[in-house]
Amino acid sequence: MYRIAPLLSAALLGFVAFSAGADQAPIEIDIRAQAFVPAEIKVPAGVKVELHVVNSDDLPAEFESYDLSREIVVPAHGQVKVFIGPLDPGRYRFFNDFHQESEGWVVVAGDKK
Amino acid sequence: MGGGRGRQEITAYRQTHMLATLIIVFREVIEAALIVAIVLGASRGIAGRGRWISAGIGLGLAGAALVAVFADIINGSFSGNGQALLNAGILLAAVGMLAWHNIWMSSHGRELATQVKKVGHDVQAGSKPLTALMVITLVAVMREGSEVVLFLWAIATGGAGQAGMLAGGLIGLVAGALLGLLLYRGLLKIPLKHFFSVTGWLVLLIASGLAAQAAAFLNQAGILPALGNGLWDSSRLLDQGSLLGQMLHVLVGYTARPSGIQLLFYGVTLATIFGLMRWVGRRHHHAHVRAS
Numbered sequence: 001m002y003r004i005a006p007l008l009s010a011a012l013l014g015f016v017a018f019s020a021g022a023d024q025a026p027i028e029i030d031i032r033a034q035a036f037v038p039a040e041i042k043v044p045a046g047v048k049v050e051l052h053v054v055n056s057d058d059l060p061a062e063f064e065s066y067d068l069s070r071e072i073v074v075p076a077h078g079q080v081k082v083f084i085g086p087l088d089p090g091r092y093r094f095f096n097d098f099h100q101e102s103e104g105w106v107v108v109a110g111d112k113k
Numbered sequence: 114m115g116g117g118r119g120r121q122e123i124t125a126y127r128q129t130h131m132l133a134t135l136i137i138v139f140r141e142v143i144e145a146a147l148i149v150a151i152v153l154g155a156s157r158g159i160a161g162r163g164r165w166i167s168a169g170i171g172l173g174l175a176g177a178a179l180v181a182v183f184a185d186i187i188n189g190s191f192s193g194n195g196q197a198l199l200n201a202g203i204l205l206a207a208v209g210m211l212a213w214h215n216i217w218m219s220s221h222g223r224e225l226a227t228q229v230k231k232v233g234h235d236v237q238a239g240s241k242p243l244t245a246l247m248v249i250t251l252v253a254v255m256r257e258g259s260e261v262v263l264f265l266w267a268i269a270t271g272g273a274g275q276a277g278m279l280a281g282g283l284i285g286l287v288a289g290a291l292l293g294l295l296l297y298r299g300l301l302k303i304p305l306k307h308f309f310s311v312t313g314w315l316v317l318l319i320a321s322g323l324a325a326q327a328a329a330f331l332n333q334a335g336i337l338p339a340l341g342n343g344l345w346d347s348s349r350l351l352d353q354g355s356l357l358g359q360m361l362h363v364l365v366g367y368t369a370r371p372s373g374i375q376l377l378f379y380g381v382t383l384a385t386i387f388g389l390m391r392w393v394g395r396r397h398h399h400a401h402v403r404a405s
Contacts, residue, residue, distance in 0.1 A: 066348065066352075066354060071333075073184060075185055075263070083332070085342065097140075
């Protein structure tokens, strides 16, 4: 029972995600004191998701990801939007190109292909 | 409300080495420097190229400053997709110009090589793509430059004690430019017989890589579908964030986890420019045979 619970919820999530299409509510990522908050966001597999990256710092940042081929400058106290996906299950790293130690992950639940 | 905390952040940030700034600026600069170096090589022997390429660098810097100053307005335009669309637009403009240059070279390259050898000085070429060279340089400098300007400006206006970071940025700038110069000097070592075919291939691969980057930006803005994310993952083989990975990203469009749309843009651009080069080259060759 415990073992199938995650599978079931993943399947349910997948179904919900599929029916919701790209209309999923945007996910917000904050840059605060040179760190991503939250540093890990969970995204369903197979859906296009809109991210809102908000920079609360006095320094500009660059939201960048080699895993997702994303790259966008976020001015100090500014915000940008970025579409990602549809993604396969796995972990995708993103970082602040202006402050390389700040990193975060997009986590897509499910079995890896 | 965040004023006190903000100042603390910046102080903490400054305490991290100036090395960090150096590396950030260096990484941005090499992308532009490598492209300028190859454009300089590819236009070898064409009179006036130095002036046009210098103009491209100057206008690129001015453009970079403008983009940095208006970053907020650009971000807010096109329902928040302004930055991605601007990037895609200038990348595609560069792809067009690189294509133009290569297609022009496919009918003039041979004469250029023989004339450079014969007369030993630059050649006045008729309908030479000098504007193309300028636009490519402008775009390369503007795109990477705007990030450097934004980044360094934030440091410069951050108050006292930022001298180390600014120095780091300056060293990064010089080091990046030096790497471009090294590549250019290396290119010049290639014998003239093969020179323009080498630079032609380099320009072809750069153009394809830039087209793939443009595709990623259009996908980022939600305009084009990804057509599959991460078709393969070679990040363990060659990390895209490493110096080599980044240089190959500029030179041949290396991407560790490419999406389908990136591959598609890469392939279509490569095939189109290559096909046009062959077609124009052959027509030119036939015309010459018939004339003699």
